[in-house]
Amino acid sequence: MGAIEVRDLFKYYKGSSYPALRGIDLILDTGEVLGLTGHNGAGKSTLMGVINGSLAMSSGVVRFDGVDLTPMLARRCTATMDQMHAPLKGVTPSSAIRVAAEIRGASQSAADRITNTLLEYFEISEYADVRSEELSGGVRRLVAFCMCECQGARTSLLDEPTNDVDPRRRKLLWSYIREQATGGRSYIVSTHNVGEVSQYTDHQVVLSNGSVVYDGSSLSRASSHGNNVYVDVQGSCKLEALVGKLGFDRVRLHGNQLVVPRQHVERVIGLLMDDGEEGRNTVIQISRTPGFEALYDELARGEDYHGH
Template sequence: MLLRVDNLTKIYGRGARANDDLSLQVGEGEVLGLLGHNGAGKTTLLNQVAGLARPTSGTIVLDGRDPVADPAYARRVCALQLQAQAPLTGVTPRQAIDMLGRIRGGRRQRVRERTGQLLAALDITEWADTPGEKLSGGVRRLTAFCMAVVEPGRLVMLDEPTNDVDPVRRRLIWQQVRQLAADGCAVVVVTHNVTEAERSVDRVVVLDHGRVATTGTPVELRRRASGDLRLELTLTPGVAAPEPPSWATRTTVRGQHMVISVASAGAPQAIAWAQHLHASESVAQFVLNPISLEEIYVGLTGTSEEDHDAALAA
């Protein structure tokens, strides 16, 4: 494993634990999604791996060495995109990306070529020579991503890389994340966008109050759920919700929407039951889908993507 974290604890101030006996690992060519509510300890973990903060206890091994004892080594091996926007006042995206690539030891011609490739891949070439203070938040975030990966090192850590980015370019970012892994980098992505992560990561670690709540591939996490299918019914206006069937593992009703968790083996039963309700006009429509990673995440932490977005807007 390129990165191994064992029993990591970070205590701030009067005993506040940002990380609490946390252990995880990530290998070359792997994309690890790091999920968790605000304050779950995700950013603190990245800062310790990158040599920017010292753990209270526990160990970090990065490519066989201790980044806490040798933070200069950590900065050479790690590329880190911070959650905060990169300072771009007085420089253009092209200049900022090129400068970071050279600072990280890239050869002039190689960095120049790589800068152009990234600007094109993320579809921001038209802003490449625009002063940073005139850029939108989304273009600034995309520029910060390019700055982190222009000369990536062996471990790339991205803290909320798609924040403020439009849906089309979010997909382009995830394509570049997958390309980094294909090139042999280990990639750790902190994100609140569980839906995006589900499509793009190899493995997930969910943090809750500084601890690992669960880890595994998206497929493994679905298999562990009490019902790995989700039957969604839109109730006919004015008709009461039907009694949940005995095979339902979990049922929720919100307004005109009823959601039932179903084990895979119960799929034929669920469809037959829903079809009967539809034929009797008790429900207007229904759909049976696999349970999403976001639902599993909410079940573990009690925080949904919508909750996070609402908190940011408040």
């Protein structure tokens, strides 16, 4: 039994005959970081709204540790960072985080300690007393994240947490999430950043038109049955030009990963290694496991993957 269990979840908005969520099944385990992605309008924010109790489901089941969802239970067990910027007008980062902690039950001294710890962790202490109107979008995003995290909820629901955040603090944000997950907290992170989903999450779910089209992990991708082999190439080899030479049906390039039909792998490897000086400096790794970026692109093309 997971920390959160969703079964056969449907959500219809008023006046619509088309479901925003269609039969969603999902399990989030304790200490797990789940990456939730999909196209605009796929249902990601709606799903998180149902889980945090702000949206009523039309039918289905959501359970926290085996107990059926109620709005009160959801407020006690979850914290949410919305996709939109937190309403910080007229306040400073330190006051916003401190008040959020106190609202969630922290004493004044505990709220001060939590606020200072979070500001220091994300290297934004210099902005502690700056009015929000003078802050960059990235700093405001980090303040919203801190407001969500100040309570230490068992499960955090984060909608596009790294939007506008600079590369250095993006790494800090993900490091914080991983540290907290090691301590037993769980996360659902909704994002269009497929690279971050691949690098930092334990479990990936892709939504399309309100339905789950992929639910798995790198391990389950490795065990899925498919005809493709995934060739990771590191070096100066000009992969775009090479793909143009191959002419094989369905050979595709995703970053530094080639998606190759199994029957053509030997030929592809030969061409890579024969590419003059660049070929001699090329490092190749072959896998039956697609990188998540490649998998996401295949899903967008309508190809079928089953990671259950």
